[in-house]
Amino acid sequence: MIDEATIEDLTLGPQPARVPPHLELGLRVHSDSLAGIDHGDFRIEVVLPRDR
Numbered sequence: 001m002i003d004e005a006t007i008e009d010l011t012l013g014p015q016p017a018r019v020p021p022h023l024e025l026g027l028r029v030h031s032d033s034l035a036g037i038d039h040g041d042f043r044i045e046v047v048l049p050r051d052r
Helices: 004-010 034-038
Strands: 026-030 043-045
Touching: none
Parallel strands: none
Antiparallel strands: 026 043
């Protein structure tokens, strides 16, 4: 569960956020069928590359 203390720990503070020069992500699409994807019945999972 994310509580106020956790949010405070993750807060960057007054400095501006720095954007990394690049970011590698992978996506997995989960659905029971191709028809489900066509009808918008799917879930997308964001994953980090395996070679990190």
